[in-house]
Amino acid sequence: MILGVDIRHEQGGFVLQARFQSGGRLTALFGPSGSGKTTIVNAIGGLVRPEHGRIVVQDRVLIDTEMDVFVPKHRRRIGYVFQEGRLFPHLDVRRNLLFGRWFTPRRERTTNFDHVVDLLGIGHLLARRPSTLSGGEKQRVAIGRALLADPQLLLMDEPLASLDEARKAEIYPYIERLRDEGGVPIVLVSHSVAEIARLATSIVVLSEGRVTASGSAPEILRHTNLFAQAGPAEAGALVEARVLRHEDGYGLTILQAKAGPLTVPRIDRPAGTPLRVRLRARDIILSLHRPEGLSALNVLPGLISSIDDTGGPSVDVMLDCHGDGLVARVTRKSVSELGLVPGLSVHAIIKSIAFDPEALGTVAPQDM
Incomplete structure (x- = not known):
């Protein structure tokens, strides 16, 4: 276990009662504004002292109210990256x-300066002042500064919230490298499904100060009811794949997943690169037979594992496609007319253009 949280805290009429454990290299705290995400990271970082409970990071007890243990924030070895980089404007990047x-x-300093600079791709920025940096560059420097404090855990409180889509796309690969190569576990606060689908290895879902679910990213993302506040367009499953080959003449890339080959718009990654792919429930159509004469390039056979009631006119059909879990959102009428029941063989049809480019991210080989 990397992180264990079991706390109760009341502040200004808001009551947080959160309990979860995580062994993931990047744990995402997901939920709408006011759900308790920032209060949790502030409690982990020592900025908030919970009224009751216990917090453990890498087997080190930081808070235990029953035992009267409260490690002050300057002794916790916790790195913190905020929404804004908060760099010192009068110092260049190297000195920041x-x-x-x-x-x-000094005797406890183990993180190599050059390694951090290379990991975050900021070597060419060392002599520049923060005022000359883009938002994405500032955040990469802020992350580097936190890493050079040799933290046991890195807290990232919506570090991409203030960035536009272009700057987010710029920084995603560096957070992936940090997750896979940095050696420091991360807790990331986010309210973006696409963001956690791309980056998280574990997810804790919060609502009104309570933990509604926690577990591995692929398992949690399958349960579309957990993300109702994000809208039906965001719900879906997470599939891990590898780049098999490119079909440059058509501008396409072929990925290999457990479920079978997936054809997606051209990805600028070499063959063999491991990727995680988000397949949204709204983009999957079900057929009882393998279709012919259809423009969709992705047709995956599978078995219905369960049918989950969403409480509205649609239901979520959970599929097992040779070990990959998919979910399709269909109408109740379709379920009735097709006779969909658990154990039935079906084919999942996915358009190539339906793949979410924002959630196409690299994944470490050990996650495959």
């Missing part, structure tokens, strides 16, 4: 980075 060193005794 080295500022992180001051919080760790």
Whole structure:
């Protein structure tokens, strides 16, 4: 276990009662504004002292109210990256980075400066001042500064919220590298389904100060009812695949997943690259027989594992496609007319243009 949280805290009429454990390299705290995400990370970081409970990071007890344990924030070895980079404007990038060193005794400094600079791709920025950096560059420097304090855990409180889509696309690969190569577990606060689908290995879903679900990213993302506040367009499953080949003449890339080959718009990644792909429930059509004469290039055979009632005119049909879990949102009428029941063989049809480019991200080989 990397992180264990079991706390109760009341502040200004808001009551947070959160309990979860995570062993993921990047744990996402997901939920709408006011659900308790930031209060949890502030409690982990020592900025909030919970009234009751216990917090453990990598087997180190930071808070235990019954035992009267409260490690002060400056002794917790927790890195914190906020929505804004909060860099010192009078220091260049190199000196901003080295500022992180001051919080760790010299004998305990193990993080290599050059490795962090290379990991975050900021070597060409070292002599520049923060005022000359883009939003994405500022956040990468802020992450580097936090890493150079040799933290046992890195907290990231909606670090991409202030960035436009272009800047988010710029920083996603660096957070992926940090997750897979950085050696420091991360807790990421987010209210974006696409963001957590791309980055998270574990997800904790919060609503009104309570944990409604927690577990691995592929398992949690399948349950569309957990993401109702994000809208039906966001719900779906997470599939891990590898780049098989490119069909440049058609501008397409072929991915290989457990469920079978997937044809998607051209991805600029070499063959063999592991990827995670989000397949939205609204983009999957079901057929009792393998269709012919259809323009859709992706047809995956599978078995219906369960049918979940969403409480509205539609239902979620959960599929097992050779080990990959998919979910299709269909109408109740379709369920009735097709005779859909658990155990029935069906074919999932997915248009190539339905693949979400924002959620197409790399994944470490050990996650495959």
